[in-house]
Amino acid sequence: MLVKHGARRLRTSAPAIIRSKQNSTRASDSAGIKPLESILIANRGEIAIRVNRTAAKHGIRTTTLYTDPDAAAQHAHSSSRSFNLGQTSEYLNQAKILALAKDHGCQAIHPGYGFLSENADFARKCAEAGITFIGPSPSAIDDMGDKARSKEIMNAAGVPCVPGYHGSDQSESKLASEAESIGYPVLIKAVRGGGGKGMRIVQSAGEFSDMLSSARREAMNSFGNDEVLVEKYITTPRHIEVQVFADKYGNSLALGERDCSIQRRHQKILEESPAPELDDSIRKDIWQKARAAAEAVKYEGAGTVEFIFDNDTGKFYFMEMNTRLQVEHPVTEMVTGLDLVQWQTMVAEGRRLPLTQDEVEERINSRGHAIEARIYAENPDKGFIPDSGKLLHVRLPAASDDIRIDTGFIEGDTVSSHYDPMIAKLIVRGETREDAVRKLAVALEEYEVAGPVTNIDFLKRCCESKDFAEGRVETGYIPKHHDELFSKRQPTPEVLVQAALSSLLQSQISSPVSDSTTSLLSWSAPQSNLQSRRFHFRTDDEDPAPGSSPTIYEVEVQQRAPGSYQVSTLGQSYTISSTFNPLTKTLTTYFPHTRHTSRIITSDSTSSEPGIPSSAPIHLFTPQGSFRLQSATPSWVAKALGTTEKANSLLSPMPCKILRVDVKPGDVVKKDQMLLVIESMKMETVIRSPGEGLVVRRIVHGEGDVVGSGVELVEFEEVEQ
Incomplete structure (x- = not known):
C-alpha cells in the first residue's frame, strides 16, 4: 500500500499470507467458519491505519472512529466511513462504539492495542450483541489480565514465576510487610493493565509508602483499578517475550521471541528478534513455556507471553501475558514474513492456524x-x-x-x-x-x-x-x-553560523520561490543590511537551575558584498558564501576549507517587538546530529526594555494536570526533594527541587489545576534572602 507523507510516498512492506495445505480448513470445520466482510476499528493512530491496510488488501470493508482532538488525524480519513465519538476519552465508550458497529452493519470489532483491547467486559458485550471481538475470549482476558490470578494459573501449568505477593489483602501494612519478606528491591505493579503504568521500583522501606500511593493513583487513572502486587525486583533483568497464536481447535504456535530490554519509564523503545546472546536451548524452552501458558487458558488469537530473564543466573520467569496484538508485532512480521493482523482475522472467522510449529521455525531460521x-x-x-x-x-x-x-x-x-x-x-x-x-x-x-x-x-x-x-x-x-x-553536544561554529544565516534569510526561506535554488551570492541586500548584525542563540534543551542563566552563543554576521559574508562566533572568524535550496530546505555553506550542509526548518513565528527574538526554535539537521537553537535575548536588551526573567521559577515541562503538591510557602527544600506530582498522557511525573537550600516563596497552582507548557509552578528564593 502507498502511504502518503507530505510530497513523498513511502511503500510499506506487506507481510505474506501463508496457507499450508496440511492446515487448510477441513470440511468438518466449515460450519464454524464465518467470513468477515466488515470490521469496525476501535482505535486510533498508526494501529488503526495498520489494521485498515490489511483489511483493505483482503476486501474487508472498514469503519474507523475518531474523537474531537483527532478530527484531522490520518486514521480518521483512512477509510470511507469514519465517525466522531466526541470527547477525548470516548475511545473507551463501550456503549457508543457497540451502537455504531450495530447501526452500520459491522460484523466484527478490532480493538488494536490499548483502550478496550484487554477489556473482558467489552469482549462479552460484543458477543451479546452478535459482534465478533477480534481477540481472545473474555475468560482468557480475565485470567491473564489479573496478574495475581495469572500467576496461580502459570504455577499450575509449570511455567516459572517471580517470587512475590499476589494476594487480596491490599492494605498498605500487608503490602509493606510482604515487601520486607521478599527483600528489597521490590517491584510494585498494577494488577491490571500494562505499558509501564502503575509500576514502581522500590529500593528501600523508607520510600515504599510514597511509591505505593503513586502506583495506585496511576493504575486507577489508567485502568480504573488500583490493586497492586509486589514482586522481587531482579537487578540485571532482560525483558524477553514470545509471540503466540492459537485457534479454537486447540492448536498453538510460538512465532519466535522478542527482546524488549531497552526501556525508559518501564516502556519499550527498542525491540528486536531474535533475542541476542540467548542460548538456543533456553530459547526453545521459553517458546514451549509460552505455548503452555496460552493453552492453560484455552487462548485464541494473538497474544504475547512476557518473561523476565535473569542475566546473572540464566533463569527466566513468567511476568504477564498481553491478550492482544503488541505495539512491536512488526518485528515478528519481519522475521516470519507473516501478516499477524490477517492471522487474527482468520482465527476470528473460525479458521485453523495455517502453519505448523516446524514450518514457523523454518521461516524464522531463514529471515x-x-x-x-x-x-x-x-x-x-x-x-x-x-x-x-x-x-x-x-x-x-x-x-x-x-x-x-x-x-x-x-x-x-x-x-x-x-x-x-x-x-x-x-x-x-x-x-x-x-x-x-x-x-x-x-x-x-x-x-x-x-x-x-x-x-x-x-x-x-x-x-x-x-x-x-x-x-x-x-x-x-x-x-x-x-x-x-x-x-551533551555543543553547537559547532558551523552550526551557529548556519543558524544565523537562516535567521537572516527567514523571510526568503519561508516564502514561496519559483527557482529550485536561491544563491546567496546573487542576493543584493538593502544598504542597511551591509552593516554588521549580531544574533544570539541558546540550545533549546538547556534547562538551567534556578538562579543561573542558559549559555548564550553570539554570532556576528557582516555582508561584505552581495553573497559574501564575514562571520564570527566562538572566537573564530570566517569568510563564507551559501546556497539555499527551498525544495529540499537545504542550506549549504562554503567555509574556507570545508562545505557544511544542513536542512534548516523554521516556523513562520516572528516577533512583533524590536529587539525581542522569535520564540520558535530553529531546527538544523546536520551530519553531526540535529540541533534546536532558540533565539535568545542578550542581557543588555532586557535591561534596556525593562524586562526581567524569573530565574528562580520552576516551570511546567509540558501541558499537565497538578495531581499533588508536597510543599508549602516557607518550606526550605533540598536538591531533588519532591515538590509536585503532575500527570500528562496518563503518566505521572515527579517534579523535584533543582537546588539545595531553596525557600519555597509561593506555589502558583494547586491540586487539580490544568496548566500549559512553560507555566510557572513554584517560585523560590535563596535561604540568605
Whole structure:
C-alpha cells in the first residue's frame, strides 16, 4: 500500500499470507467458519491505519472512529466511513462504539492495542450483541489480565514465576510487610493493565509508602483499578517475550521471541528478534513455556507471553501475558514474513492456524534479524517527558524491502497532548543482527522530524553504544549507560553560523520561490543590511537551575558584498558564501576549507517587538546530529526594555494536570526533594527541587489545576534572602 507523507510516498512492506495445505480448513470445520466482510476499528493512530491496510488488501470493508482532538488525524480519513465519538476519552465508550458497529452493519470489532483491547467486559458485550471481538475470549482476558490470578494459573501449568505477593489483602501494612519478606528491591505493579503504568521500583522501606500511593493513583487513572502486587525486583533483568497464536481447535504456535530490554519509564523503545546472546536451548524452552501458558487458558488469537530473564543466573520467569496484538508485532512480521493482523482475522472467522510449529521455525531460521525503534515526541534530556505540537517537517528514510515505517502522522499534523506521544515505528531487517543494527543507524540518520522534541538522536546514540551493538542488553541499560547516552553536544561554529544565516534569510526561506535554488551570492541586500548584525542563540534543551542563566552563543554576521559574508562566533572568524535550496530546505555553506550542509526548518513565528527574538526554535539537521537553537535575548536588551526573567521559577515541562503538591510557602527544600506530582498522557511525573537550600516563596497552582507548557509552578528564593 502507498502511504502518503507530505510530497513523498513511502511503500510499506506487506507481510505474506501463508496457507499450508496440511492446515487448510477441513470440511468438518466449515460450519464454524464465518467470513468477515466488515470490521469496525476501535482505535486510533498508526494501529488503526495498520489494521485498515490489511483489511483493505483482503476486501474487508472498514469503519474507523475518531474523537474531537483527532478530527484531522490520518486514521480518521483512512477509510470511507469514519465517525466522531466526541470527547477525548470516548475511545473507551463501550456503549457508543457497540451502537455504531450495530447501526452500520459491522460484523466484527478490532480493538488494536490499548483502550478496550484487554477489556473482558467489552469482549462479552460484543458477543451479546452478535459482534465478533477480534481477540481472545473474555475468560482468557480475565485470567491473564489479573496478574495475581495469572500467576496461580502459570504455577499450575509449570511455567516459572517471580517470587512475590499476589494476594487480596491490599492494605498498605500487608503490602509493606510482604515487601520486607521478599527483600528489597521490590517491584510494585498494577494488577491490571500494562505499558509501564502503575509500576514502581522500590529500593528501600523508607520510600515504599510514597511509591505505593503513586502506583495506585496511576493504575486507577489508567485502568480504573488500583490493586497492586509486589514482586522481587531482579537487578540485571532482560525483558524477553514470545509471540503466540492459537485457534479454537486447540492448536498453538510460538512465532519466535522478542527482546524488549531497552526501556525508559518501564516502556519499550527498542525491540528486536531474535533475542541476542540467548542460548538456543533456553530459547526453545521459553517458546514451549509460552505455548503452555496460552493453552492453560484455552487462548485464541494473538497474544504475547512476557518473561523476565535473569542475566546473572540464566533463569527466566513468567511476568504477564498481553491478550492482544503488541505495539512491536512488526518485528515478528519481519522475521516470519507473516501478516499477524490477517492471522487474527482468520482465527476470528473460525479458521485453523495455517502453519505448523516446524514450518514457523523454518521461516524464522531463514529471515535474519529485525529491530524496531519507536519514534516518540518526547525529551530524553528532561526525563523523557512527552512533547506535543505541529510536525513542521517530516523526512523519512529511503524505502526498501527491509525498511518499514508504521505511522499515524504526516508533515503538517499535530501530535496531541491528549494521547500517547508515539509518532511512528521504524522497523528494519538484516541478514544478521550486526547488519540490522547498521541499517537502523543509517535509517535514523535519514529520519528527520521538526516541531516537537523527539527521541531520534537518543535512539541514534543507543545504536552507537558499544554494549548494545554487541548484544549486551538489560532493562536497566539506559541508566547504566547514562553518561554515554546523554552526552551533551555543543553547537559547532558551523552550526551557529548556519543558524544565523537562516535567521537572516527567514523571510526568503519561508516564502514561496519559483527557482529550485536561491544563491546567496546573487542576493543584493538593502544598504542597511551591509552593516554588521549580531544574533544570539541558546540550545533549546538547556534547562538551567534556578538562579543561573542558559549559555548564550553570539554570532556576528557582516555582508561584505552581495553573497559574501564575514562571520564570527566562538572566537573564530570566517569568510563564507551559501546556497539555499527551498525544495529540499537545504542550506549549504562554503567555509574556507570545508562545505557544511544542513536542512534548516523554521516556523513562520516572528516577533512583533524590536529587539525581542522569535520564540520558535530553529531546527538544523546536520551530519553531526540535529540541533534546536532558540533565539535568545542578550542581557543588555532586557535591561534596556525593562524586562526581567524569573530565574528562580520552576516551570511546567509540558501541558499537565497538578495531581499533588508536597510543599508549602516557607518550606526550605533540598536538591531533588519532591515538590509536585503532575500527570500528562496518563503518566505521572515527579517534579523535584533543582537546588539545595531553596525557600519555597509561593506555589502558583494547586491540586487539580490544568496548566500549559512553560507555566510557572513554584517560585523560590535563596535561604540568605
